[in-house]
Amino acid sequence: MSLPTLIQGCLEKNTKAQEQLYQLYAGKLFSVCLKYSRNYAEAEDNLQDGFLIIFDKIGQYKFAGSFDGWAKRLMINNVLQQYRKTPFLELVNDVVDDASIEIDDENVSLDFLLKIIQELPDRYRLVFNLYVMDDYSHKEIAEMLGITIGTSKSNLARAKMSLKEKIDKSQEKIFPSAK
Numbered sequence: 312m313s314l315p316t317l318i319q320g321c322l323e324k325n326t327k328a329q330e331q332l333y334q335l336y337a338g339k340l341f342s343v344c345l346k347y348s349r350n351y352a353e354a355e356d357n358l359q360d361g362f363l364i365i366f367d368k369i370g371q372y373k374f375a376g377s378f379d380g381w382a383k384r385l386m387i388n389n390v391l392q393q394y395r396k397t398p399f400l401e402l403v404n405d406v407v408d409d410a411s412i413e414i415d416d417e418n419v420s421l422d423f424l425l426k427i428i429q430e431l432p433d434r435y436r437l438v439f440n441l442y443v444m445d446d447y448s449h450k451e452i453a454e455m456l457g458i459t460i461g462t463s464k465s466n467l468a469r470a471k472m473s474l475k476e477k478i479d480k481s482q483e484k485i486f487p488s489a490k
Contacts, residue, residue: 312328312331314378315374316328317331317332317335318332318369318372318378321366321369322369322370329366332365333362336379336382337358337362339379339383340358340361340362340382340383340386341354341355341358343383343386343387343390344357344358344361344386344390345425345429346428346440346444347387347390347391347436347437347440348390348429349429349433350429357386357389357390357393358386360389360393361385361386361389361390364385364389365382365385365386368385387441387445388455391437391455391456394433394437394456395457423481424474427474427477427478428440428474430477431470431473431474434466435466435467435469435470435473436470437456438452438456438463438466438467438470439466439467439470439471439474441455442463442467443467449463449464449467
């Protein structure tokens with residue numbers, strides 16, 4: 312079935328169309344949920360909740376822009392809404408200079424990077440993923456999370472510093488310095 316046909320079927324509450332749309336997008340959208348969730352189980356829950364929202368709001372999709380982008384934005388907003396229910400963001404008045412991370416990608420696996428990103432405190436992980444992975448501006452992040460632009464920048468810098476420390480520690484284990 313074509314995407315417009317699937318969307319029309321979902322509008323009509325056709326469960327077969329919903330199932331096919333789910334099968335088509337679950338993998339992509341799960342990776343989005345995994346980036347923003349604390350763990351795998353939470354990501355699974357967020358994916359299910361997100362699809363319920365997609366099916367509920369599918370009439371709002373106007374075939375302007377990609378369906379992928381529309382669904383991804385709903386999924387991100389769904390995950391962020393879970394965080395809004397419980398306070399987790401700290402207001403930070405000091406702004407930390409932007410830290411850069413240099414990674415020897417031959418010695419750091421993608422699985423390790425994803426693991427340490429997921430281990431970041433919520434406020435750092437969310438800002439890091441929104442800014443680095445999904446190209447949101449600090450202004451957009453501040454609006455989405457209800458924080459200041461300075462706090463967004465500070466949380467990004469602190470996330471990068473934390474990741475750099477974990478990467479450095481892991482590389483020290485692989486390549487201990489000779490004494």
